[in-house]
Amino acid sequence: MGKYIGSSCRLCRREGEKLFLKGTRCTTHRCAVDRREYAPGMHGSNRRAKLSNYGLQLREKQKLKRIYGLYERQFRNYFAEASRRKGVTGDTLLQYLERRLDNVIYRLGFCTSRRQARQLVGHGFVHVNDHCVNIPSYLIKPNDEIFMKFKKKGKQTVDDNIKASKDRAIPGWLEVDHTHYKAKIKRLPGRDDVGFPVNEQLVVELYSR
8 A cells, every 4th residue: 555755735735725734834824825825736826727526526535535644445445334324425424534543632632633643543652441552543432431541752742732732622522631631432423523624425426426
């Protein structure tokens, strides 16, 4: 499986909006989207073509993939699972993405970006129900309890992240105690709990072609 090693800011510029892939940098004057409000590449500033319906669907899918840091196969698997479930496919897809452990750690304010949260989970700092979970794609469930268990390093980084994320609202489906580095899942996330504008129906239409 390939790994993207390019600039994260190029991904934001390609989508034409902030995806908050670089944490606190995205809220400062150093944000590339604010400095260069056009697509990356030699001809980025000259692109004015109107997107077709397919183009709109593709861009929405790419945006969603990049926000959660997924590969195409991973994203397609989530969609396939969501389409098998009862209910609205788009809402179920977003729920699966929100339930990922790396996303939950980010939403709780323990990290400033989902990429950083993925690293924190992979290094074994995160415990779910008294068990160390180092799989970023682990899906949390209602009443799960999460806490951070530090080794020789890591505590100061998390403290800095909590301080940097203090103005970011905690979703209503999560309950967090930053003082003791623990949290609880109150319920499954709903459509209104997604913290960024996305048209999931376009993604459903793309995969239904």
